[in-house]
Amino acid sequence: MAAGAPDGASSKSDIYAGNGPRLMLPVWVFIGLFLLLPVALMGVYSFLTKEFRGGVIWDFTLTAYDQFFLDRGLFGDDPAKIEWTYIGIFWRSIWQAGMATIMCLLIGFPTAWFIATRDAKTRSIWLFLITIPYWVNLLIRTVSMKFLIRDTGPLNEFLMWSGVINEPLGLINTNFAVQLGLFYSYLPFMVLPIYAAVERYDFSLSEAAADLYANVWTILRLVILPVVKPGIIAGCILVFVPSLGAFLAPDLLGGAKTFMIGSLIEEQFKGNAGNWPFGAAASMILLSIVMAVLLIYARSQTKGDK
Amino acid sequence: MASKKYLLKAPKNDLRRLPGFTTVTLLCLFILYAPLMVVAIYSFNASTSITNWGGWSLAWYGDVFFGPEAAKFQQAAINSLIIAVCAAFAATIIATAAAVAMNRTGAFRGKTSGFMLINLPLMVPEVVTAVASLVFFSTIGFTTGLGTILLAHIVFCIPFAYLPISARMQSVPDLYEQAAMDLYATPLEAFKLVLLPIMMPGLMSGFLLAFIISLDDFLITNFVKGAGIETLPTAVFGSVKQGIKPNIMAISTLMLGVSVVFVSLSWLIGRAGQSQQETK
Amino acid sequence: MTSSDIAIDIDNVVKRYGAFTALHGVSMQIHANEFFTLLGPSGCGKTTLLRSIAGFEDVNEGAIRLYGNDIAPLPPHKRPINTVFQQYALFPHMTVTENVMFGLRRSGWSRIEAATRADDVLKLVQLSNFADRKPAQLSGGQQQRVALARALAPRPKVLLLDEPLSALDLKLRQAVRVELKQIQRETGIAFIFVTHDQEEALTMSDRIAVMSSGHVQQIGTPREIYETPINRFVADFIGETNLLNVTVQSVSEGTAQVILPSGHPFSCPAATVNSDGTGHLSVRPERIELCPAGGGDLDVKVESQVYLGTDIQLHTRVADGEKMIVRLQNAQSTILPEIDTVVGLKIEAGAARLLAD
Ligand SMILES: Nc1ncnc2c1ncn2[C@@H]1O[C@H](COP(=O)(O)OP(=O)(O)OP(=O)(O)O)[C@@H](O)[C@H]1O
Ligand SMILES: [Mg+2]
Numbered sequence: 001m002a003a004g005a006p007d008g009a010s011s012k013s014d015i016y017a018g019n020g021p022r023l024m025l026p027v028w029v030f031i032g033l034f035l036l037l038p039v040a041l042m043g044v045y046s047f048l049t050k051e052f053r054g055g056v057i058w059d060f061t062l063t064a065y066d067q068f069f070l071d072r073g074l075f076g077d078d079p080a081k082i083e084w085t086y087i088g089i090f091w092r093s094i095w096q097a098g099m100a101t102i103m104c105l106l107i108g109f110p111t112a113w114f115i116a117t118r119d120a121k122t123r124s125i126w127l128f129l130i131t132i133p134y135w136v137n138l139l140i141r142t143v144s145m146k147f148l149i150r151d152t153g154p155l156n157e158f159l160m161w162s163g164v165i166n167e168p169l170g171l172i173n174t175n176f177a178v179q180l181g182l183f184y185s186y187l188p189f190m191v192l193p194i195y196a197a198v199e200r201y202d203f204s205l206s207e208a209a210a211d212l213y214a215n216v217w218t219i220l221r222l223v224i225l226p227v228v229k230p231g232i233i234a235g236c237i238l239v240f241v242p243s244l245g246a247f248l249a250p251d252l253l254g255g256a257k258t259f260m261i262g263s264l265i266e267e268q269f270k271g272n273a274g275n276w277p278f279g280a281a282a283s284m285i286l287l288s289i290v291m292a293v294l295l296i297y298a299r300s301q302t303k304g305d306k
Numbered sequence: 307m308a309s310k311k312y313l314l315k316a317p318k319n320d321l322r323r324l325p326g327f328t329t330v331t332l333l334c335l336f337i338l339y340a341p342l343m344v345v346a347i348y349s350f351n352a353s354t355s356i357t358n359w360g361g362w363s364l365a366w367y368g369d370v371f372f373g374p375e376a377a378k379f380q381q382a383a384i385n386s387l388i389i390a391v392c393a394a395f396a397a398t399i400i401a402t403a404a405a406v407a408m409n410r411t412g413a414f415r416g417k418t419s420g421f422m423l424i425n426l427p428l429m430v431p432e433v434v435t436a437v438a439s440l441v442f443f444s445t446i447g448f449t450t451g452l453g454t455i456l457l458a459h460i461v462f463c464i465p466f467a468y469l470p471i472s473a474r475m476q477s478v479p480d481l482y483e484q485a486a487m488d489l490y491a492t493p494l495e496a497f498k499l500v501l502l503p504i505m506m507p508g509l510m511s512g513f514l515l516a517f518i519i520s521l522d523d524f525l526i527t528n529f530v531k532g533a534g535i536e537t538l539p540t541a542v543f544g545s546v547k548q549g550i551k552p553n554i555m556a557i558s559t560l561m562l563g564v565s566v567v568f569v570s571l572s573w574l575i576g577r578a579g580q581s582q583q584e585t586k
Numbered sequence: 587m588t589s590s591d592i593a594i595d596i597d598n599v600v601k602r603y604g605a606f607t608a609l610h611g612v613s614m615q616i617h618a619n620e621f622f623t624l625l626g627p628s629g630c631g632k633t634t635l636l637r638s639i640a641g642f643e644d645v646n647e648g649a650i651r652l653y654g655n656d657i658a659p660l661p662p663h664k665r666p667i668n669t670v671f672q673q674y675a676l677f678p679h680m681t682v683t684e685n686v687m688f689g690l691r692r693s694g695w696s697r698i699e700a701a702t703r704a705d706d707v708l709k710l711v712q713l714s715n716f717a718d719r720k721p722a723q724l725s726g727g728q729q730q731r732v733a734l735a736r737a738l739a740p741r742p743k744v745l746l747l748d749e750p751l752s753a754l755d756l757k758l759r760q761a762v763r764v765e766l767k768q769i770q771r772e773t774g775i776a777f778i779f780v781t782h783d784q785e786e787a788l789t790m791s792d793r794i795a796v797m798s799s800g801h802v803q804q805i806g807t808p809r810e811i812y813e814t815p816i817n818r819f820v821a822d823f824i825g826e827t828n829l830l831n832v833t834v835q836s837v838s839e840g841t842a843q844v845i846l847p848s849g850h851p852f853s854c855p856a857a858t859v860n861s862d863g864t865g866h867l868s869v870r871p872e873r874i875e876l877c878p879a880g881g882g883d884l885d886v887k888v889e890s891q892v893y894l895g896t897d898i899q900l901h902t903r904v905a906d907g908e909k910m911i912v913r914l915q916n917a918q919s920t921i922l923p924e925i926d927t928v929v930g931l932k933i934e935a936g937a938a939r940l941l942a943d
Binding site for chain 1: 326327328330331333334335337338339340341342344345348356357399400403404406407409410411412414415416417420423424426427429430431432433434435437438439440441442444445457458460461462464480483484487493496497518521522524525528529539542543546550554555558561562565566568569573577
């Protein structure tokens with residue numbers, strides 16, 4: 001997820017030495033002031049009291065987190081039990097993102113492999129073909145998917161016309177539709193890192209193994225998997241993390257039963273719920289999960305380097 | 307028969323040709339393109355129903371440009387373009403300065419934290435960025451509108467602009483700037499007259515990437531846009547919420563076309579840059 | 587010699603990279619109009635010294651003076667010194683003319699003057715026909731000449747050339763050598779030329795500084811360096827030489843009495859001697875004559891012959907196991923001894939030299 005190493009061995013240049021802090025100032029102003037600070041402020045908001053119809057009252061309280069985790073009954077005076085609603089939504093989001101990641105892996109790995117083993121010229125064309133849809137507006141893609149798989153959409157029409165099915169598949173508003181949408185949104189994130197790993201792989205190594213009468217699957221497991229594992233892990237993270245907080249796919253392709261974190265949070269600010277502290281608390285919890293995933297990943301990376 | 311020689315020496319267990327992988331790749335491409343193709347085709351539907359095919363027609367494109375909602379979508383498109391151009395421009399400048407700091411100024415305090423900061427927008431989930439921005443703007447009392455959208459867009463465009471720019475800068479040895487300084491150019495002149503032109507392809511890719519990313523954004527824009535102001539994605543979303551209408555498909559197809567043109571452009575620029583480097 | 591005659595005065599310069607010292611107190615003076623060569627094995631600090639002169643490295647100790655003025659406070663772009671880089675570093679986005687005009691425009695020439703000057707310099711390096719090409723459209727030798735033209739155009743006080751010929755093939759290199767030397771004479775600018783090719787150094791230079799691992803070993807004219815090397819390193823690095831272990835009996839007024847491994851006494855010019863009374867006698871292979879066994883200064887056994895075209899090399903061994911190489915002209919009259927026979931060697935008296943380590 002990092003945009004290039006800070007100082008690769010090849011770029012130890014110091015032509016403009018002494019100007020570093022000055023040149024980084026705009027980054028500090030923009031990202032520091034308009035992202036880092038807001039995220040911190042959002043953390044503060046999660047401990048404030050809600051005002052009806054949006055906004056907050058500056059009274060510190062744990063109500064938002066209490067509401068998230070604990071059920072105190074309709075009037076708030078029952079003994080506290082664990083509130084499963086929101087944990088359930090988070091759990092479903094994790095599950096949906098996980099399923100989407102697996103789908104991406106199942107399709108993305110063979111694709112990345114196939115592309116990486118073409119010769120250099122055709123390779124860049126294949127790669128280009130795979131990445132184009134990613135650059136098409138995400139909303140447009142999601143709407144297109146919705147259009148295609150609707151009960152009265154072209155997919156069902158075609159299948160019924162050809163006699164494969166008698167009634168619509170009923171894909172829309174299911175968990176699977178959401179997974180499909182997430183898969184469609186983030187597939188290139190899986191293909192590209194795996195592609196990069198496979199491309200670096202020296203196939204003469206596996207040819208040596210093939211000479212030793214290993215069969216394809218043995219070679220795949222013993223020789224190649226270790227090589228492409230970093231690419232697979234990176235791909236899984238790149239798909240899983242944005243899927244977890246996704247909004248468009250669950251909102252447009254799913255229904256009430258497929259409610260995910262993104263929609264839960266959105267509803268607190270734009271929708272009917274209008275509970276800003278609660279939305280901020282849910283955002284903080286989502287952010288914590290994502291940071292934990294990234295941290296574990298970063299740890300494993302630095303350990304792997306040694 | 308280009309592969310004749312290859313056939314002769316292809317080993318029995320060739321890992322470059324694993325069984326089924328070609329099929330999966332084609333399936334993958336099919337899944338990626340089928341929804342877009344279907345929408346593109348149906349945007350030329352003459353029928354007013356989105357379900358039935360009524361023959362070919364440009365009616366819905368006419369509707370997009372001259373229909374009852376034309377003004378709304380045009381304003382939204384203009385807003386989107388203004389924001390994308392400005393955000394991409396600002397992000398490119400900021401990212402270029404950051405790339406110089408990261409690649410050309412040696413070690414300094416705050417380098418690592420600055421690098422993490424550049425990547426922060428990639429790590430924070432979009433919905434969280436959206437919430438944080440809304441909360442921030444409402445706290446400091448910024449009126450939400452084009453200005454807040456632009457600020458938010460600049461922030462998340464920076465890492466995308468930084469990616470190709472920094473990569474390009476790393477691949478250009480500092481020898482050229484040294485030669486420039488040896489020939490009486492000040493460091494600033496060396497940067498302006500030598501480094502910048504040499505890494506122009508990187509700057510262009512950075513700009514285009516940021517531009518597309520800005521055009522693409524729905525969620526953050528939706529949080530910080532304020533009432534009455536729409537960008538193309540938020541306008542389309544609002545419309546889709548009331549059901550997919552054929553004019554949406556025409557708009558989608560137009561946006562699709564624009565994206566494809568831009569991506570192809572940035573791909574070609576990237577290629578040109580590469581070959582320029584190779585012949586050097 | 588007045589100070590105005592010394593273009594660059596390098597005074598006890600020390601350069602460290604962290605714990606590693608790249609230059610250990612280097613001193614040398616380069617005269618105006620001089621073709622001065624830095625010669626030494628890879629990693630000895632030649633580039634470091636050039637970069638210090640150009641201003642890309644700050645020195646830790648010592649001073650570099652340009653016509654008497656310390657240039658330490660000047661950044662590279664304020665030093666009237668230009669460099670021809672090893673990889674040429676031509677600006678790929680500019681034409682040949684634009685490349686040549688770059689330094690002129692930056693140092694305050696008007697566009698018209700700069701264009702005229704660029705024309706002249708391109709004429710000098712015989713590239714007038716290529717003025718509008720981009721560097722990528724030129725051959726290696728042409729690029730090298732553009733780099734030279736670009737560096738010469740602003741009339742620098744000193745021109746630094748860091749192995750500018752190393753990217754060229756042998757034929758082209760030999761041609762460009764002649765051209766380069768001629769241009770230096772015509773322009774009258776002090777050239778500091780870096781190479782690790784000793785033949786290049788010997789043929790082009792007015793003076794050579796031989797360096798090894800950050801130290802200057804010897805500074806002198808090509809002839810001095812070749813014929814009177816000051817120590818074993820220089821003798822070994824420049825050209826081919828035989829180094830015989832000898833016992834020193836006495837040294838007086840630059841002449842030494844030594845005992846050869848054969849027990850034969852021998853007198854020769856001396857540079858320095860080890861205090862323990864041993865030394866190395868450096869004998870160039872072409873300064874040895876064959877004679878019947880017992881008739882010369884020492885006897886050797888012939889081990890092999892190597893055919894070199896104009897010359898033939900005899901590889902021989904002295905009784906105590908040291909190798910001696912003898913170079914004979916490949917002429918009809920030369921009689922080659924059979925392998926495994928013992929022959930005598932007569933060392934030309936003035937040509938051998940006693941050296942320390
Ligand atoms: N930036 C640096 N940091 C650390 N050590 C350096 C640096 N630059 C050069 N050195 C070291 O200083 C020594 C001298 O390097 P220099 O480049 O001057 O050698 P050179 O004589 O030009 O060799 P060559 O003939 O290979 O070009 C080398 O051992 C090199 O490793
Ligand atoms: Mg060097």
